[in-house]
Amino acid sequence: MAMGVAGRGGYHHGDLRQAMIEAAEAVLAEKGVDGFTLRECARRAGVSPAAPAHHFGNLVGLLTAVATLGFDELSNAMEAAVAEAVATGGDRLAAIADAYLAVALARPGRFRVIFGRLGLKHGDEALARAAVRAFGILVRETKLALGRQEEGALLTRLPSSFSADADLGTILFVWSLTHGFSTMLVDGQLSPFEAQPGGRERLLKLYSEQLVQLLVSAVRQRRSDIGA
Amino acid sequence: MAMGVAGRGGYHHGDLRQAMIEAAEAVLAEKGVDGFTLRECARRAGVSPAAPAHHFGNLVGLLTAVATLGFDELSNAMEAAVAEAVATGGDRLAAIADAYLAVALARPGRFRVIFGRLGLKHGDEALARAAVRAFGILVRETKLALGRQEEGALLTRLPSSFSADADLGTILFVWSLTHGFSTMLVDGQLSPFEAQPGGRERLLKLYSEQLVQLLVSAVRQRRSDIGA
């Protein structure tokens, strides 16, 4: 039935699932999302091309697993950023945006898998859970920034309802801004600017200092608009 | 050398380049960016798989041509939106953001080709020109919103220099927001919300009414911050 623990013996791998995921991450890091092949991953794991089928079903299944882990790491990074912001007195929402960006830049290939819609397993349960968790953090913090943490609980199910269009609007605002900048940086849309004096650092500095400041002030204004 | 006009005779196609581009658009619309193949496009154009090579070099060349046309359409849509805003007295920057979104939603497959970085021809001259034009519109309008249209001329060369970090910061802000929302909508990131009562229309309404309003007020604030 199930095999022992791990290690790489002879016929049976031991922990092929984990090995495939690691290989996938490596390939994504080296060759990006283009040039990513199932066979290459299998090769690196020292296994035949058909072996992964049993663990992931097919290529999409493997990518789905990678994306799920990516969401987890994103969630962890955001939570850590919030914790640090609390400790240092920084802005929580700004810290989240920075963490989001940092994760995207640290592993652009994986970021593309998560959000590029190469085609992930539509109904995958683990993926949905991981995505909801990450998104829930954003929702929670945005509401908190708007001054209505309410129960302040973590989302455990789907997007849940929003108390008002205003909440949803603000969330879209924050997320669009963060995601848009990350995406453009990862996809090289901003490379002309990175070629200018100051390079990428200048962009990141502008983003971190000015954009986020704008974001915060906009949310503040929004809050007063609403009259919370 | 060059053949006559067009039409589909026998051995020679007549205008294969155009036919391939149209076929590519059709495939992108039907099957999306996954499931897009050069052979399928050639099939639709009624031509052998190797025929397109002479016109586009390879698959990347075809996608590059498609992306170039996409940039042109984006530019035209944005300019038209600005013209209409001028006529109706609406906000020009908001009109641009709406046009950007509309183009993305009208042809999501092509939008993905343009911005998804399936790998376009790096140094392609026509592509670069088209991209610079589209981007130049955004820059021009942002500067104008900031109260410094200066020469007000269209960009003809690369991103040019920016008078200050403030300008660049604002442009990043506007573009990130617009691109982020468009991308998430196209890539289905917001589909959970679209499943909620109100559907996609609610999101678009929120975006158009509230986010853009926020954007404008933020830019206004930015302008006063700068002290223009």
Add this chain to the structure above:
DNA sequence: GCGCTATCTTGACGCCGTCAAGTTCAATTT
């Protein structure tokens, strides 16, 4: 009306994802 040369076809190559059938072997059962 004759070549020139761009255009398109043919055929082949290697790589891809996936499937069906066979092989191995750890864990459980007897």
Add this chain to the structure above:
DNA sequence: AAATTGAACTTGACGGCGTCAAGATAGCGC
């Protein structure tokens, strides 16, 4: 401790992909 079982993996093959080299075709300038 030996047999069994069934998950894990291999082998071999299939069709489809992008691309290349070599040959066929035909519009255009001379």
